Amino acid sequence: MPALDVLTLGNAIIDVIAHTDEGFLVAEKLHKGSMNLIDEARAEDLYSRMGQAAIISGGCAANTAVGAASLGARAGFIGKVKDDELGRIYRHDMNATGVRFDTGYADPAGPATARSFILVTPDGERTMNTYLGACQNLSPDDIDEETVASARIIYLEGYLWDPPAAKEAFRKASTIAHAAGAKVALSLSDSFCVDRYRDEFLELARNGLIDVLFANTHEIKALYQTADEDEAVRALREEGFAQGRFVGVITRSERGSLIVTREGTQTVAAHPVDRIVDLTGAGDLYAGGFLAGVVQDRDLVDCGRLGALAAAEVIGHIGARPQRSLKDMAQEEGLM
Amino acid sequence: MPALDVLTLGNAIIDVIAHTDEGFLVAEKLHKGSMNLIDEARAEDLYSRMGQAAIISGGCAANTAVGAASLGARAGFIGKVKDDELGRIYRHDMNATGVRFDTGYADPAGPATARSFILVTPDGERTMNTYLGACQNLSPDDIDEETVASARIIYLEGYLWDPPAAKEAFRKASTIAHAAGAKVALSLSDSFCVDRYRDEFLELARNGLIDVLFANTHEIKALYQTADEDEAVRALREEGFAQGRFVGVITRSERGSLIVTREGTQTVAAHPVDRIVDLTGAGDLYAGGFLAGVVQDRDLVDCGRLGALAAAEVIGHIGARPQRSLKDMAQEEGLM
Numbered sequence: 001m002p003a004l005d006v007l008t009l010g011n012a013i014i015d016v017i018a019h020t021d022e023g024f025l026v027a028e029k030l031h032k033g034s035m036n037l038i039d040e041a042r043a044e045d046l047y048s049r050m051g052q053a054a055i056i057s058g059g060c061a062a063n064t065a066v067g068a069a070s071l072g073a074r075a076g077f078i079g080k081v082k083d084d085e086l087g088r089i090y091r092h093d094m095n096a097t098g099v100r101f102d103t104g105y106a107d108p109a110g111p112a113t114a115r116s117f118i119l120v121t122p123d124g125e126r127t128m129n130t131y132l133g134a135c136q137n138l139s140p141d142d143i144d145e146e147t148v149a150s151a152r153i154i155y156l157e158g159y160l161w162d163p164p165a166a167k168e169a170f171r172k173a174s175t176i177a178h179a180a181g182a183k184v185a186l187s188l189s190d191s192f193c194v195d196r197y198r199d200e201f202l203e204l205a206r207n208g209l210i211d212v213l214f215a216n217t218h219e220i221k222a223l224y225q226t227a228d229e230d231e232a233v234r235a236l237r238e239e240g241f242a243q244g245r246f247v248g249v250i251t252r253s254e255r256g257s258l259i260v261t262r263e264g265t266q267t268v269a270a271h272p273v274d275r276i277v278d279l280t281g282a283g284d285l286y287a288g289g290f291l292a293g294v295v296q297d298r299d300l301v302d303c304g305r306l307g308a309l310a311a312a313e314v315i316g317h318i319g320a321r322p323q324r325s326l327k328d329m330a331q332e333e334g335l336m
Numbered sequence: 337m338p339a340l341d342v343l344t345l346g347n348a349i350i351d352v353i354a355h356t357d358e359g360f361l362v363a364e365k366l367h368k369g370s371m372n373l374i375d376e377a378r379a380e381d382l383y384s385r386m387g388q389a390a391i392i393s394g395g396c397a398a399n400t401a402v403g404a405a406s407l408g409a410r411a412g413f414i415g416k417v418k419d420d421e422l423g424r425i426y427r428h429d430m431n432a433t434g435v436r437f438d439t440g441y442a443d444p445a446g447p448a449t450a451r452s453f454i455l456v457t458p459d460g461e462r463t464m465n466t467y468l469g470a471c472q473n474l475s476p477d478d479i480d481e482e483t484v485a486s487a488r489i490i491y492l493e494g495y496l497w498d499p500p501a502a503k504e505a506f507r508k509a510s511t512i513a514h515a516a517g518a519k520v521a522l523s524l525s526d527s528f529c530v531d532r533y534r535d536e537f538l539e540l541a542r543n544g545l546i547d548v549l550f551a552n553t554h555e556i557k558a559l560y561q562t563a564d565e566d567e568a569v570r571a572l573r574e575e576g577f578a579q580g581r582f583v584g585v586i587t588r589s590e591r592g593s594l595i596v597t598r599e600g601t602q603t604v605a606a607h608p609v610d611r612i613v614d615l616t617g618a619g620d621l622y623a624g625g626f627l628a629g630v631v632q633d634r635d636l637v638d639c640g641r642l643g644a645l646a647a648a649e650v651i652g653h654i655g656a657r658p659q660r661s662l663k664d665m666a667q668e669e670g671l672m
Binding site for chain 1: 388
């Protein structure tokens with residue numbers, strides 16, 4: 001099998017996206033912008049009350065792989081779906097975007113393909129309610145050593161800490177990658193996820209298991225338990241792990257992103273957008289663009305610009321997958 | 337059961353929508369802007385080659401019902417889905433938009449819920465490839481006399497001529513409606529559909545079975561087999577059926593619509609749009625807006641304005657269902 005530039009590992013989730021008003025979030029006791037893990041009963045209950053929805057393949061790490069592929073990287077994804085209607089749609093979509101995705105189907109007697117019920121308010125903010133379903137079947141057996149060792153960089157989402165066996169898959173993949181000389185990137189996923197697994201994430205980083213850390217403002221503040229962004233960034237730099245090849249990338253919505261290395265912090269402007277429709281996938285696509293730059297040996301600021309471009313495309317429409325070629329966009333903008 | 341303002345009858349179809357380039361249409365030998373009926377094998381084959389897709393409930397007459405409901409009309413829909421994953425999604429979406437939809441599920445041993453593979457080119461034009469599946473199960477038994485008789489206007493799509501038994505359902509519904517004093521509206525659906533069933537459509541109209549006829553430029557020219565739009569409009573007016581309460585509505589994209597009655601022809605401007613993303617559903621939503629006006633006893637030009645507003649909303653995004661309340665939009669624009 002040919003080598004990969006970027007291999008991502010995460011929960012394979014179908015997004016079920018509906019526009020809603022703020023009142024619905026209040027009625028459902030949902031904290032705007034959060035990701036809530038829900039069980040099957042709650043999934044059915046919520047779905048029965050939410051509005052008409054668009055069904056679009058998603059999942060953070062998968063979105064990142066699709067973004068990297070759209071910028072020309074050879075990308076792969078490891079994640080678990082069931083062989084049901086939505087699982088087959090998911091597989092189609094990964095293949096259709098040029099991402100290698102050959103993880104076997106989940107136990108046919110087990111839960112259905114995962115779905116996230118995403119409520120988008122008029123400000124474009126999204127509130128996610130995720131039923132993990134078949135993702136809970138992801139295990140170390142799904143990590144093919146040869147595939148992982150062939151990748152230049154592997155990217156892991158913090159959400160993998162949620163399904164019980166996936167964490168072990170995560171550890172196995174990062175160990176193989178480092179042994180093969182590849183880089184390992186981690187996304188903190190969301191601030192509640194950081195709250196759930198803070199010590200483990202810090203330990204991973206401090207032990208040198210992470211080469212690139214992606215976080216948004218909320219997540220990095222949650223990691224260091226501070227309300228002050230500057231303090232969080234300083235803590236990131238001053239940490240023992242802010243050394244050597246380590247790169248921290250902080251996305252800050254319309255305020256652009258920060259690239260934090262031992263040498264200092266560089267700022268990359270956000271890419272202009274006409275209108276924000278749906279923020280789902282902004283961080284995932286930023287990471288995809290950034291990693292596409294890394295594997296093309298671009299300097300870090302250029303990597304950030306590619307990330308910003310990819311994020312801007314995806315927030316202009318419903319769903320977390322690009323609707324046009326990011327490579328074409330990057331070429332039009334003189335970034336490639 | 338409470339009475340309905342608008343009851344629509346049509347093929348219940350899930351749209352599978354992908355962005356594509358013109359080259360793909362050429363490679364697949366597809367005529368841009370057309371609707372092609374395909375079998376299951378072709379559906380699988382085409383899907384395997386097309387890009388990542390958004391899955392969104394559609395179907396012309398169903399879209400029209402959703403549009404009318406979004407403008408405050410009490411709307412219902414009769415159409416056939418199977419009790420499979422996409423069929424349940426379809427039912428959810430109809431209920432979630434406030435449209436009464438209680439047609440029984442299709443034969444569990446029969447074909448799957450219908451889907452239309454819609455390829456959207458960069459100009460926003462859509463090319464549809466429809467696998468009718470469970471729609472072929474729609475029969476006169478699905479037409480509940482009481483429901484039909486309770487409606488003020490029933491709306492039928494020309495595409496119902498395609499599945500064999502649906503035509504009889506169409507005839508049964510229009511007979512009941514007229515006996516109950518309701519109006520009957522027909523959409524010509526598309527110019528190829530007109531070519532397939534021209535004589536039958538003309539006969540329906542000439543026999544006084546149609547009170548409102550919706551057509552776009554291509555369709556009305558196809559009906560009268562002329563390349564000249566003015567000639568087609570003249571033919572529509574001069575026809576024996578352009579009499580009495582009969583209203584012809586011709587949609588002409590950015591050139592606005594024409595409302596043709598015995599008294600004369602009135603022009604309604606198109607509603608301004610920022611950017612055309614996907615033309616799917618423009619005609620359906622125009623009809624939904626127009627009918628919402630009719631049941632509120634608005635004058636015909638106002639009905640046309642409501643139609644234009646509804647069409648403008650839906651072409652600004654992927655999918656043929658409104659993403660925001662059309663009533664709110666109409667109120668903001670001073671139309672309601």
